[in-house]
Amino acid sequence: MKRSYRSSALLIAFAASAFTAYAPDGITAEPKITVMNPAMPSKLAKRQALSERLDTLEGKTIYLVDIQWGGPEGGYSVLEEMQAWFKENMPSVKTELRRTKDNMFSDDPALWKEIDEKGDAAIVGIAQ
Amino acid sequence: MSRHARSLELLKVPTVALSGSNIVSYAIGYDFKYTNGMPVRYVAVPFPITGQPKAVHKAYVRGPEPLSGKPMMEAIEIALTKPLTAEERVVTTAGDMASIEPRLLPADTEENLQQLFKDREWTDYNPIILPTEERVKRMLTGTSHKADELIRTVTFPGGARDLTVEKVAIHAVMAGAKPKYMPLLLALSTRAPFATSTSSMANTIVVNGPIAKELGMNAGTNAMGPYNEANSVIGRFFTLISKTAGDMRNNVTAWESLGNNLQYNSLTIAENEDLLPEGWQPLHVQMGFKPTDSVVTTGTGWSYISSLGEVQPSYPAHQLIRDYMRALSGSGSGATIFVDPTVAQLLKDVNGFKTKQQLSQWLSENVDKTVASYWGNGVITTSNIAMALQGLEPYATWRKLPGDALIKPFNNPGAIQVVVVGGAVQTTWFATDFRLGRGVLVDDWR
Numbered sequence: 414m415k416r417s418y419r420s421s422a423l424l425i426a427f428a429a430s431a432f433t434a435y436a437p438d439g440i441t442a443e444p445k446i447t448v449m450n451p452a453m454p455s456k457l458a459k460r461q462a463l464s465e466r467l468d469t470l471e472g473k474t475i476y477l478v479d480i481q482w483g484g485p486e487g488g489y490s491v492l493e494e495m496q497a498w499f500k501e502n503m504p505s506v507k508t509e510l511r512r513t514k515d516n517m518f519s520d521d522p523a524l525w526k527e528i529d530e531k532g533d534a535a536i537v538g539i540a541q
Numbered sequence: 542m543s544r545h546a547r548s549l550e551l552l553k554v555p556t557v558a559l560s561g562s563n564i565v566s567y568a569i570g571y572d573f574k575y576t577n578g579m580p581v582r583y584v585a586v587p588f589p590i591t592g593q594p595k596a597v598h599k600a601y602v603r604g605p606e607p608l609s610g611k612p613m614m615e616a617i618e619i620a621l622t623k624p625l626t627a628e629e630r631v632v633t634t635a636g637d638m639a640s641i642e643p644r645l646l647p648a649d650t651e652e653n654l655q656q657l658f659k660d661r662e663w664t665d666y667n668p669i670i671l672p673t674e675e676r677v678k679r680m681l682t683g684t685s686h687k688a689d690e691l692i693r694t695v696t697f698p699g700g701a702r703d704l705t706v707e708k709v710a711i712h713a714v715m716a717g718a719k720p721k722y723m724p725l726l727l728a729l730s731t732r733a734p735f736a737t738s739t740s741s742m743a744n745t746i747v748v749n750g751p752i753a754k755e756l757g758m759n760a761g762t763n764a765m766g767p768y769n770e771a772n773s774v775i776g777r778f779f780t781l782i783s784k785t786a787g788d789m790r791n792n793v794t795a796w797e798s799l800g801n802n803l804q805y806n807s808l809t810i811a812e813n814e815d816l817l818p819e820g821w822q823p824l825h826v827q828m829g830f831k832p833t834d835s836v837v838t839t840g841t842g843w844s845y846i847s848s849l850g851e852v853q854p855s856y857p858a859h860q861l862i863r864d865y866m867r868a869l870s871g872s873g874s875g876a877t878i879f880v881d882p883t884v885a886q887l888l889k890d891v892n893g894f895k896t897k898q899q900l901s902q903w904l905s906e907n908v909d910k911t912v913a914s915y916w917g918n919g920v921i922t923t924s925n926i927a928m929a930l931q932g933l934e935p936y937a938t939w940r941k942l943p944g945d946a947l948i949k950p951f952n953n954p955g956a957i958q959v960v961v962v963g964g965a966v967q968t969t970w971f972a973t974d975f976r977l978g979r980g981v982l983v984d985d986w987r
């Protein structure tokens with residue numbers, strides 16, 4: 414009887430070692446599962462090209478436009494400082510400092526039309 | 542501002558967009574790819590800009606541009622004169638898909654999938670229930686609507702993502718919902734994603750009608766706390782669906798400087814309709830729904846102020862609510878006052894407010910703050926300056942008044958809502974600046 418117990422124990426030990434041989438690093442393999450994807454694919458925006466650039470800024474009219482993000486005082490003086498820089502460093506550049514008519518969320522087609530008719534380039538911003 | 546630059550570029554005006562360095566990375570990345578479609582040339586200004594003295598702005602202009610390291614004005618000149626690259630000349634006729642999102646994810650272990658969901662920012666970083674096909678199919682039994690039905694195309698913050706009934710069921714599983722929750726979650730999804738901003742925006746969800754009891758929602762003691770499965774799961778669901786439908790990822794599309802802890806659960810409650818004082822209508826009935834309708838209402842705000850202690854007869858609740866509301870911005874005249882049923886009863890019986898509307902009217906007429914304090918809030922200035930500049934009253938007048946003049950910023954009593962909630966344990970309340978939208982009929986989604 415004693416011998417029979419020993420044989421059974423050896424058999425169990427062998428079986429256990431044979432099973433763990435299939436699991437790397439001695440860790441029992443976790444089953445793989447398939448789940449559904451919560452993500453929703455995004456669509457790309459329609460691409461549009463930039464307009465051609467200027468050869469030089471010298472002698473050109475540049476509009477500086479504050480969209481009033483953060484209010485009328487938000488970043489207006491950054492554009493004032495740019496205007497001052499042009500006057501000091503590129504005096505042939507004419508600058509027009511403007512604000513959009515409402516706020517950052519509003520379009521201002523009348524201003525864009527004026528810039529198109531009277532300006533050569535624009536700097537638009539700022540925040541935040 | 543990229544759309545303003547785009548408008549000018551389409552008129553053939555070479556334009557450079559100018560913004561804080563925190564905004565530019567979003568504008569030239571996500572916004573360009575999914576919303577604007579034009580490779581606008583940006584020049585970044587060091588952050589922060591607003592509130593800085595003029596001397597700082599001068600130093601910014603005469604210093605290096607943060608992205609290129611070149612002098613700021615040289616960067617401007619380059620942006621306006623450097624010839625276009627081939628990439629900047631690309632034109633496409635229709636919006637292509639940015640990526641393929643297979644219906645099923647590749648098979649993996651539960652541990653790896655939990656990590657994948659976190660890595661893709663699809664969770665609130667608490668463990669989720671993995672949405673197996675079987676679980677999602679079971680969830681879909683909670684509604685008569687087909688799995689492929691389109692609820693809406695989500696365009697904020699760009700990307701035109703299709704939100705379907707099946708996607709809602711997937712998120713319902715992830716949040717730990719039961720099939721019976723589906724009609725409410727589908728109705729709620731019509732309001733997804735929740736509002737977000739660079740400011741600390743938060744949201745609230747108020748449920749009215751029979752659905753609240755059907756789902757076992759808590760309208761009583763601890764309604765706003767972590768003591769009820771339905772309140773917890775519904776709020777969590779709104780966070781999860783908002784993050785994926787809105788493709789909200791930290792520092793990519795989600796930019797709240799401090800964030801808001803209320804975004805974990807969106808202050809999800811049911812109104813305690815059983816303990817409304819006589820004459821005080823439930824929120825959904827105020828909106829024109831029938832008492833037997835089930836309705837979910839969402840609101841957006843920032844702030845949540847507790848009364849702390851019990852109501853004192855010497856200084857009744859409506860007066861302290863008025864005082865605490867002075868700390869709110871008054872954005873859109875929006876406020877939601879959450880009052881315990883005991884406070885509602887006192888307001889009616891002792892203070893004479895026979896309806897919620899009477900209390901809203903009184904608050905509208907009595908909450909005041911100084912002009913300087915009102916315009917001193919950046920959200921107010923950014924959003925309401927337009928009305929002042931257009932000459933619309935009272936904003937035009939408020940703009941001209943001296944800083945110490947008192948104004949009544951909650952000038953629309955219809956935007957001040959009162960919701961009764963709580964367990965009648967203490968005479969307490971919350972003043973918040975949530976502006977509630979129109980409720981959504983849950984019964985349409987059964």
